[in-house]
Amino acid sequence: MIQGTGSSVGKTLIVAGLCRIFAQDGYKVSPFKSQNMALNSFVDIDGLEMSRGTVIQAEAAYQIPRAFMNPILLKPNSDNNSQVIINGIAKFTLNAKDYFSKSKELKEIATKSYQYIKDNFDICVLEGGGSPAEINLREYDLVNMGMAEQVDAPVILVGNIDIGGVFASLYGTVMLLDKEDRERIKGIIINKFRGDVDLLKPAIDALDKKFKEEGLNIEFLGVMPYGDFEIEEEDSLSDIIQKKVDKEKKYINISIIKTKKMSNFTDFHVFKQYEDVRVKYIKDVEELGDEDIIILPGSKNTITDLEDLKKRKIFEKIKELKEKGTVIVGICGGLQMLGRKIFDPLKLESDFSETDGFNFLEYDTTFGEIKKTVQVERVIDAEEGILKELRGIKVLGYEIHQGVSTIKSNIVCKGNVFATYIHGIFDNSEFTNGFLNIIRSKKDMPIVEKIETYSEFKEKQYNKLANLMRENLNIEKIYKILK
Structure with a gap:
């Protein structure tokens, strides 16, 4: 021991x-x-x-x-x-x-x-x-x-x-x-x-x-x-994705919103594999504004974290940046936040029975006592938006959540926004490199044709x-x- x-x-x-x-x-x-x-x-x-x-x-x-x-x-x-x-x-x-x-x-x-x-x-x-x-x-x-x-x-x-x-x-x-x-x-x-x-x-x-x-x-x-x-370290965000920056090179900049009850930040450890990606965790609204991608991660208390984002003015800032073209991604609790409304009739997560989401995507979420825990295999089926070019790619991952959302697919995409209940979606190298190549093209950065799988990287x-x-x-x- x-x-x-x-x-x-x-x-x-x-x-x-x-x-x-x-x-x-x-x-x-x-x-x-x-x-x-x-x-x-x-x-x-x-x-x-x-x-x-x-x-x-x-x-x-x-x-x-x-x-x-x-x-x-x-x-x-x-x-x-x-x-x-x-x-x-x-x-x-x-x-x-x-x-x-x-x-x-x-x-x-x-x-x-x-x-x-x-x-x-x-x-x-x-x-x-x-x-x-x-x-x-x-x-x-x-x-x-x-x-x-x-x-x-x-x-x-x-x-x-x-x-x-x-x-x-x-x-x-x-x-x-x-x-x-x-x-x-x-x-x-x-x-x-x-x-x-x-x-x-x-x-x-x-x-x-x-x-x-x-x-x-x-x-x-x-x-x-x-x-x-x-x-990946289980319990610490310190130095999680810190790399030296060459001022002569372009990078894909990702901001992950650090909420009080953030869960499964290990979803983003995979970005260490990519030399042209820089990640930072955001606590204050003043830190937002120079990124290509904003990610709303999983949360153990989605409603409480969402209300806190509103208090800290991060909520409105993300809305503003979305309109300017910043790519917005929501995973699990982040997916729930990006919809129209979240309902919690039993008040399982907070004293709020309902609250407004970002309204970027057209679904609602209702919390109940049943918790979903399952491994999943899905195919990207986006007919529009940022993921359209990746249609047909298979992804593996797992779901852990209590909320039920009125969505037809595990991956929802519209314009420069996509959301998913799938933890570990970025562990799928073909999907992730394809997604990053879309951003690389927009920034006139070199395209990466092929990368070793995340499993090979971890080995x-x-x-x-x-x-x-x-x-x-x-x-x-x-x-x-x-x-």
């Missing part, structure tokens, strides 16, 4: 890299995260919802992502409660106190999923969540030491040196744990390092000495540097990650910890 001294230390990618290494070495491998909290989710082949982070790890392991790899998913609705998804199906909405009261039942659910993996795979790499040193929550824990104890997993602890204080956080995390949990930790990894590794040696030796003084046998497994691989990144880990971590010691 890979645990971290806190959030954003790089656990997800460390797990992904180990999954690729073990799979390369001939083992049948599965990732596992008993409980995850994220608004970025995926729908598996059975129509079950799971976290995007676990999807990355499954792909790295050469496995089809399946919901049993992430049996509990929490999708925050507000600061106080979350939608609880059990084995891929939304079951209820709970506040933290009520959720913790179900910890015994939830542990049984997680253990049952793990047992399936144990019976059907050679190796399971578990990922923890946040920090195991949240000692006020230990009795309820089912994602860190609680899960490690349940399945008797040895633990490797990861610390992020980039944010400072890594040695204190590693030592402090270990020493805050009770004796049994402390002894589960068999190794440590320092992650996200920039610089000369030799400078760390005195501190590493001092940390090793302190652990030995406490009677702990914790192996130092290596220092992971920052890599140049492009693998190269997973292999880069695995190679970097083999170069910088003691994989032989990790195998000994496994045994």
Whole structure:
């Protein structure tokens, strides 16, 4: 099990890299995260919802992502409660106190999923969540030491040196744990390092000495540097699509509206593949105006986010830019916003029973209690508008939404606006490159005739990650910890 001294230390990618290494070495491998909290989710082949982070790890392991790899998913609705998804199906909405009261039942659910993996795979790499040193929550824990104890997993602890204080956080995390949990930790990894590794040696030796003084046998497994691989990060928008800009070249500029309850921003990670595309996330109306494309992304609370866009004057600015010819794209919640009206008679998302959309496209959306989660395969059938030239191209993706819209197609197009319920539509390289070529033509930029598929692009990144880990971590010691 890979645990971290806190959030954003790089656990997800460390797990992904180990999954690729073990799979390369001939083992049948599965990732596992008993409980995850994220608004970025995926729908598996059975129509079950799971976290995007676990999807990355499954792909790295050469496995089809399946919901049993992430049996509990929490999708925050507000600061106080979350939608609880059990084995891929939304079951209820709970506040933290009520959720913790179900910890015994939830542990049984997680253990049952793990047992399936144990019976059907050679190796399971578990990922923890946040920090195991949240000692006020230990009795309820089912994602860190609680899960490690349940399945008797040895633990490797990861610390992020980039944010400072890594040695204190590693030592402090270990020493805050009770004796049994402390002894589960068999190794440590320092992650996200920039610089000369030799400078760390005195501190590493001092940390090793302190652990030995406490009677702990914790192996130092290596220092992971920052890599140049492009693998989506589940929980952070920072540096997501930052690239150097050559002032002598033209670029396609994309602005993605950053809403408060934005979901599935991983839909846009694919743009890292395109050297002539620059993406920025927009929070303020003053940042809009110099882009070729504006994207309204998915949202966990579409109406609330739409009303907030109106308050921030982004709503009116997008209307203005649409009239000037800027291409407007809506995905899932963004699709709902681009229609005429949104109705919420049961007030599932907010205190508004209805609100006006952008009225760019001719449909309405009504929220109900049924949630749609399904993988889809569609053909672009636009008879007019920006996508007309792409008619006949097949796209694959998945839908996750509660609203029902009065549309005849999963992809609606009119003029310089198109909207879709399909998450992952841009992962389809033929479609995306064709769409970008339409913009390239308008800007008198070079046309890109062919590009490798996004799957091929991701495979190269997973292999880069695995190679970097083999170069910088003691994989032989990790195998000994496994045994």
